[in-house]
Amino acid sequence: MSHIIHRSLQSTPLTAVGARGIHIMDAQGKAYIDASGGAAVSCLGHAHPDVLAAMHAQTDKLAYAHTSFFTSEASEELASHLAAHAPRGMDKVYFTSGGSESVEAALKLARQYFVEIGQPERTLFVARGQSYHGNTLGALAVGGNEWRRRQFAPLLMDVGRVSPCYEYRGRQDGESQDAYTQRLLQELDAKFQEIGPQRVIAFVAEPVVGATLGAVPPTPGYFKGVRELCDRYGILFIADEVMCGMGRTGTLHAVEQEGVVPDLMTIAKGLGGGYQPIGAVLVRAEIIEAIRQGSGLFQHGHTYIGHPMATAAALAVQKVIQRDQLMPQVRSRGAYLMRALQAKFGQHPHVGDIRGRGLFCGIELVRDRASKATFDPELKLHARIKAQALANGLLVYPMGGTVDGRHGDHVLLAPPFIVSEADVD
Numbered sequence: 210m211s212h213i214i215h216r217s218l219q220s221t222p223l224t225a226v227g228a229r230g231i232h233i234m235d236a237q238g239k240a241y242i243d244a245s246g247g248a249a250v251s252c253l254g255h256a257h258p259d260v261l262a263a264m265h266a267q268t269d270k271l272a273y274a275h276t277s278f279f280t281s282e283a284s285e286e287l288a289s290h291l292a293a294h295a296p297r298g299m300d301k302v303y304f305t306s307g308g309s310e311s312v313e314a315a316l317k318l319a320r321q322y323f324v325e326i327g328q329p330e331r332t333l334f335v336a337r338g339q340s341y342h343g344n345t346l347g348a349l350a351v352g353g354n355e356w357r358r359r360q361f362a363p364l365l366m367d368v369g370r371v372s373p374c375y376e377y378r379g380r381q382d383g384e385s386q387d388a389y390t391q392r393l394l395q396e397l398d399a400k401f402q403e404i405g406p407q408r409v410i411a412f413v414a415e416p417v418v419g420a421t422l423g424a425v426p427p428t429p430g431y432f433k434g435v436r437e438l439c440d441r442y443g444i445l446f447i448a449d450e451v452m453c454g455m456g457r458t459g460t461l462h463a464v465e466q467e468g469v470v471p472d473l474m475t476i477a478k479g480l481g482g483g484y485q486p487i488g489a490v491l492v493r494a495e496i497i498e499a500i501r502q503g504s505g506l507f508q509h510g511h512t513y514i515g516h517p518m519a520t521a522a523a524l525a526v527q528k529v530i531q532r533d534q535l536m537p538q539v540r541s542r543g544a545y546l547m548r549a550l551q552a553k554f555g556q557h558p559h560v561g562d563i564r565g566r567g568l569f570c571g572i573e574l575v576r577d578r579a580s581k582a583t584f585d586p587e588l589k590l591h592a593r594i595k596a597q598a599l600a601n602g603l604l605v606y607p608m609g610g611t612v613d614g615r616h617g618d619h620v621l622l623a624p625p626f627i628v629s630e631a632d633v634d
């Protein structure tokens with residue numbers, strides 16, 4: 210019996226002993242196609258020689274130096290790289306060890322900014338239903354995944370909640386896409402008004418919704434409207450790109466495709482591609498400048514921020530993505546994957562929707578296509594799909610979410626950017 214507190218306390222997972230390219234090997238010698246990159250993490254696949262070499266070199270040079278004394282060459286170079294490729298003006302970088310930590314840091318930075326500029330009355334965040342922003346208390350509070358929140362709800366800060374942009378279920382019969390988008394923006398405006406816009410710190414949203422809904426892109430113009438509303442009231446916009454960012458959707462940042470620039474953006478998973486635990490917050494320079502001229506200190510910090518091993522690995526990952534021009538490849542392989550999914554499952558009686566962007570695809574499962582009725586949660590369909598795929602040597606990321614207050618099942622696919630058409634087949 211394992212001493213580890215595994216995700217399930219009723220079973221011990223397989224032991225992974227090796228990995229190469231898009232495959233992970235277990236202790237029995239069985240190979241699995243990593244079709245979800247873990248949880249949309251493994252963007253370069255496994256054991257990429259350039260990343261391994263960079264990690265070895267960094268181990269020889271410097272493994273760790275506390276950031277209250279030192280910066281490091283690897284961290285400085287990675288921050289410069291991220292700033293050079295960030296949306297306009299977002300050229301300040303705060304390093305963390307992962308996604309939830311990035312969201313926590315973004316929430317606190319946003320709050321501190323308003324305290325520093327003399328607007329301490331801003332104390333509330335607004336976020337969307339059916340979203341996931343992490344499992345630490347602040348991130349869980351802004352998240353709208355009811356199943357994850359339920360038992361911790363009494364510990365969580367109050368958050369203003371609005372509907373997600375989820376066309377498959379949210380757009381009404383006869384409603385145009387534009388009318389649906391305007392309806393969502395009116396709901397957001399009404400929420401700001403209800404709270405009092407001068408009390409809102411930031412609106413937090415995933416540009417393409419990942420874990421809770423399964424690769425749901427926004428409708429055209431939705432985020433432009435969000436940006437306008439936030440600007441109207443001086444509210445910050447935090448884009449959570451922990452899952453959909455760092456190239457997953459075919460551009461380095463998903464929000465680029467919406468033509469808007471957030472104030473803060475959280476990134477993680479694909480930043481280090483799983484080679485090391487690392488995340489970051491990209492921040493508009495004015496925000497950091499205001500704090501610099503005020504207290505001069507972001508009142509936050511963890512022991513492992515800017516860890517040299519992590520930043521060296523992430524730098525190598527990002528350089529390979531750029532050198533090998535993987536963004537066009539993500540777009541073309543993503544289109545190929547989407548066509549293959551449509552051809553194979555598009556007419557399946559229990560597939561309600563196939564959606565996504567780049568190499569980030571979601572398949573929503575329904576009991577009935579016409580009514581979009583969901584399966585009974587007792588069936589644990591998503592768990593059974595995961596087990597069956599695993600038995601067949603395929604790693605997919607299925608989730609049972611909440612759909613209109615009821616249970617829903619979807620399967621997320623997020624293969625490494627190096628996936629070939631033959632692999633997709």
Ligand code: PLP
Nearest residue numbers: 307308309341342343419451452
């Ligand atoms: N934000 C989003 C959008 C995520 O998808 C996740 C993880 O899936 C997180 C935050 C939390 O990241 P982590 O699991 O690295 O703490």
